[in-house]
Amino acid sequence: MSLRVDGKRLLRDLAELAEIGRDPGGGLSRTSFTPADAQARAWYAAKCEEAGLTLELDALGNMVAGLPGRHDEPAVWSGSHLDTVPHGGAFDGALGAVAALECVRRLAESGPQLTRPVRAVVFSDEEGNYNHLLGSTAMRRGFSEEELAAMTGRDGDRLVDALDGWPWARGSRTDTRVDPARLHAFAELHIEQGPTLEQQGIRIGVVTSIIxxxxxxxxxxxxxxxxxxxxxxxxxxxxxxxxxxxxxxxxxxxxxxxxxxxxxxxxxxxxxxxxxxxxxxxxxxxxxxxxxxxxxxxxxxxxxxxxxxxxxxxxxxxxxxDEIVDPVPLDEGMRALIADCAADLGLSSIDIASGAGHDSQNMALLTPTAMIFVPSRDGRSHVPVEYTTDEDVVAGADVLLATLRRLADT
Ligand SMILES: [Zn+2]
Incomplete structure (x- = not known):
């Protein structure tokens, strides 16, 4: 029997997170570097502390959680984002961020240490209130002071002002690049945000490329x-x-x-x-x-x-x-591994291309990277009715866990 996530805990976490930044009229507005974003990060940090995980921050608010020690070893990373579009849904980003946390927790609970550490990451401003894929781009290549000074948000406010006094940031803003030697691989679980999986009755999408x-x-x-x-x-x-x-x-x-x-x-x-x-x-x-x-x-x-x-x-x-974010093919070996893990769990899977942008496209330039999709009801996303069933949430997280475990132990 393969190791499974604690589905109840995962669903409870997602439900708790969905209360943060809730709009009176339904949906979520948890745009980056707002009080709602800060509240979501505080919630995430508390979950890490509860699980005995350390949390590293960079100066643009990217967060990396893991077990203490072993910080110099190349690690398997997984994660997504906590920010939403204005009046967005409860699954885009949140699912991948919370599932990665659950996987790290579950692996910590499940006994013998794996060959490589596994870490959970939260990327800042994926939705681009200030810049498309801000956090993961900062990890991939870093930004200059001039670039950061020129970034403005939806309301015309400046990123540097939003970051002033922001509690979830540490260190130098121009020194956010991640040394690829720290990484072994990256995997992201995400909702499909389109109708293909639901229409075809397939449980898991193995992402081939990102637009x-x-x-x-x-x-x-x-x-x-x-x-x-x-x-x-x-x-x-x-x-x-x-x-x-x-x-x-x-x-x-x-x-x-x-x-x-x-x-x-x-x-x-x-x-x-x-x-x-x-x-x-x-x-x-x-x-x-x-x-x-x-x-x-x-x-x-x-x-x-x-x-x-x-x-x-x-x-x-x-x-x-803005600068062009290149389309990227995802890692073939990891795609085969994900399809394998899904089959082991009795879940159907197909190859699927991503029409949405994701932090994975920056990570793919640093380390072998793959993405796992789960169905979105009616293909809807970036709207309050965005929904993925409990069964699909847990199935996706189980595939992620199996994938991370194999990556960390081979
Ligand atoms: Zn997303």
Whole structure:
């Protein structure tokens, strides 16, 4: 009989975590570096302490939990994120973070030490309130002071201000890179966030690759004027340029390729009065494709489209693209291992590509990496109705545990 997670404890933990950052109208708003995020981290730290685990922090709030000692040995890592999108669900990130913690706890309880240590990690700001995959990118390559100083959140607030006095950070902000020699492998459990597993009646997805993505901000600068006294043809309306630009994005995605997607999820308008011509319109961009070349081509095309829209409305446009997060194939040996562990547990599995971005795509550049998906009801995610059944939560965690154990002992 293979070792299993404590399913009741895991489900209880997920339920407790789902109370933190709960919106009055349902769903969760636990965006990064907010009081709700701090509360979730305090909850996680208390669970670690209860289990006798140590918790290491870096200066951007990444957290790594493990048994004391053996810190110099290459370790098997697993984990995900505790932050959510605004009005998101209780499973995206939370499942992988809590399941990794459960696996480390379970292995600690289950007797003989494995050849390699196993650690549970929580990555900061996976959802990119300040930067796509902030924490894992910081672990992969680190950020300069200038890069960090330029990062702003949804509300226009600066990351460096949010981090000021943030209790869940230690050390130098530019010294967050993880030495690959500390790692043996990384595995992440996550909900699918799409409909494939549920539609096909399959319990476990073995992720083959993760999509490439980028994003950024387009700022249209016009001129604020009186809404009553400024004739229509004398205006420089930043929001009208933004509207033309946003309207052009679906065509641009279609021209890029069948798997290309572009989302303009947020518009900020200043001064924002109902009786003022908009001076500034800032549009957020998120765009993805399985091919790096197409992501790079979309990045260029978005910049051109912004200039065209600006010219058409007599305003000025600035395009501030994020760096491109490369699409990555996941480790073949680990994929076979996951399929094997699922079969041992009597669970069906299929290969599946990830259309969502994950911290695993940064980890894959540091160490052999794999991901395990479990079904999402109706394929819904990043919304309050996001749901995965108790049976699938526990099955996914059991596959993760078996995978980590094999990785740590071979
Ligand atoms: Zn996630």
């Amino acid at each position: 490439g993505l980028s994003g950024g901000l387009v700022r249209f600068h016009g001129r604020a004027d009186h809404a009553g006294t400024t004739p229509m043809d004398a205006r420089s309306d930043a929001l009208l340029a933004a509207a033309q630009f946003i309207g052009a994005m679906p065509g641009l995605a279609r021209a890029s390729g069948p798997a290309s997607v572009i989302t303009t999820g947020r518009v900020r308008v200043q001064p924002g009065g109902t009786n003022q011509v908009p001076e500034l319109a800032e549009v957020s961009l998120d765009f993805r494709d399985p091919s790096r070349e197409r992501v790079a081509a979309m990045l260029e095309a978005i910049g051109r489209s912004a200039q065209e829209a600006a010219a058409a409305h007599g305003v000025r446009a600035e395009w501030h693209p």
